[in-house]
Amino acid sequence: MSFDAKLASILEQRKKQSLFRCPYTLEGPQDSIIAINAKQFINFCSNNYLGLANDPRLKQAAIEAVKNFGTGTASSRLICGTTTLHKQLEESIAKFKHSQQALVFNSGYVANLGIISSLMGKDGIIFSDRLNHASIVDAILLSRAQLARYNHNNLEHLEELLKKHKQFKQKLIVTDTVFSMDGDTANLVGIVELAKKYDCLLMIDEAHATGVFGANGAGLAEELGVLDKIDIQMATLSKALGSFGAFVSGSKNLIDYLINVSRPLIYTTSLPPATLAASLRALEIIKNEPERRKKLWDNIKFFKENLKSIGLDCPKSNSAIIPILTKENKITMEFSQKLFNRGIFIQGIRPPTVPEGSARLRLTITATHTQSDLEQCLEAIKISAKELGLV
C-alpha cells in the first residue's frame, strides 16, 4: 500500500468512527456572532470570554505597534528579539499576578513544555490531574520525569501518591485551575496544603481562569486567596485576553532560570509586536472594566439555570465552560450539526481530547452574548435534544 493510500485508509476509519476532524472557516472576526459560508452564527465555542478578541482598542494598539516596531521580530528572545513591548508586557503581568517577575512564551502549549521540561528531569516525579490539558501531558513526556496521575480532583488519591513517592527529591504538583473540557475548578486550597505538607513545587495553569476569576481577574488563585502560595503560575494571553501567547510568573530566580535553560523559549522567534501590544491593552481593560467580568458571570448564571430545566446530562461546571455529555461520538456530531442548522455554533468534542465514551458538546459563554443570543441557544438545544431523543 502506498503512503498516501495508507493515510486515506486511516482517515476512512476515523470517518466510520465519527472521529474525522475538519475545521470550519470563519470569514470574519472572532466574536459572539461569526460568519461561516456567508451565513451568521451565534458562537458558543470560543474562549473569548470577555469579548476582547475583536475589541477596537486592542486592534488599535496592534496597529500602532506595527507602525512603531514592524510586523516581526526576526529573532529569538536571547539574540535580538526582545523589544520594549516584551519587557512592558512582562512587567504588567508580574503586577497583575502579584509575582516578582514574568516571562512571555509563544503560546500556552509552548509555555507548558518550556516550564515543565526545564524544571523537571528523569530523577523527578510529577503529580498531575488526570484531566490536565494535553500540553501538560506532553510537557511531562518531554521532561522524562516519572508521571503520577491522580484521579480528577481527588485529593485523597493525590495524597496517597504523594505518600507512596515520598522518596523523590524533585517533586512537582501540576493542575489546571479550570479544566478546559469540563469547566470545573481544581480544589486549589487543598492542593496548596498538600504541596506544603509533602514539600512539593506547585504549578498551576490558569488558561481559562485568567480574566474570569478573582477580584482583579488574576485567576482562581486570586479568588481563593492563595496567590502567594503558588510557586509557578502559567496562563495564556489567547483566551479572555483576546490576543495570543502565554506567560509564566513567579520568583526572579525562576524567570532567570527559564531564560537560561528553557529550550521552547530559547530556540524560537519571539512573539511579534502586534500581539504583545494587544495583550498589554487587554490587561489594562481587564483592570479598568470589572463590569465585563460581572456581565460574563450574569450570563453564565442565566444560561446554567435555564439549561438545567432542559434535562440534559451536564456535569457540574463552575466556570464559563459548560459540557453537555452525549457520550457517543456519532450522536455528539449530529447534535452539533442540528444546532449548526439552527444558527448556533457549538463544536462536538471527542476522544482523544476527552476520555473514551465521554464525547460532549462544549459550550462557552462570553460577556458579549446578549440575552437573545442565550435564549436562542437554549431553545435550539431543547429542540435538537428532543429530536435526538436525548430528553
Ligand SMILES: Cc1ncc(COP(=O)(O)O)c(C=O)c1O
Ligand atoms: C488549560 C490549557 N492550557 C494550555 C492551553 C494552550 O494554550 P494555547 O492555546 O495558548 O497554546 C490551553 C488551550 O489551548 C488550555 O486549555
